[in-house]
Amino acid sequence: RKEVEQDPGPFNVPEGATVAFNCTYSNSASQSFFWYRQDCRKEPKLLMSVYSSGNEDGRFTAQLNRASQYISLLIRDSKLSDSATYLCVVNQAAGNKLTFGGGTRVLVKP
């Protein structure tokens, strides 16, 4: 089993719609969680950290479920510019090892 798993998609989303997707992780001792965004042929960039209580940043909402070992990302009112690959990142408990999922591709269409 991979340490961090994501549905690769693509998720085809009409503009203005809501899309949500999850990421599962295998190490129950994982400490920190993040969502990164990667545009085509660009480097990954931090979208948001994921806190235990859940957190929101504008149209983006992240949730953490430690019991089931997954995190989620929800995008409301999707914009064309939200088209990208969203990478789930988990910080393993020991040391500072950031492990990336394979990414979920989102395509927002007019």
Add this chain to the structure above:
Amino acid sequence: DAGVIQSPRHEVTEMGQEVTLRCKPISGHNSLFWYRQTMMRGLELLIYFNNNVPIDDSGMPEDRFSAKMPNASFSTLKIQPSEPRDSAVYFCASSWTNYMNTEAFFGQGTRLTVV
């Protein structure tokens, strides 16, 4: 701050040649990561350093790969000899790490093609 700086941006080399990728992390950051990205395997962590010391190199594919961090402002990833299957985008990232906060900032990557 200029961010994480990688060089070269693109590298085309012949099989069997030595390739050296370079990275300058963000000043003040104490962790540095080397990742490789391919369509098939996604982003793979090759090695990471903390305070210039290699902590985990379990992702390094084989002995042809080596990485060094002689000081806090410079790291190299070397492939010798290179093979076509090494073709990928190699990213360097750095972060300031305490026990929890580990946001990593990425360089623009080096696109390596081995022919």
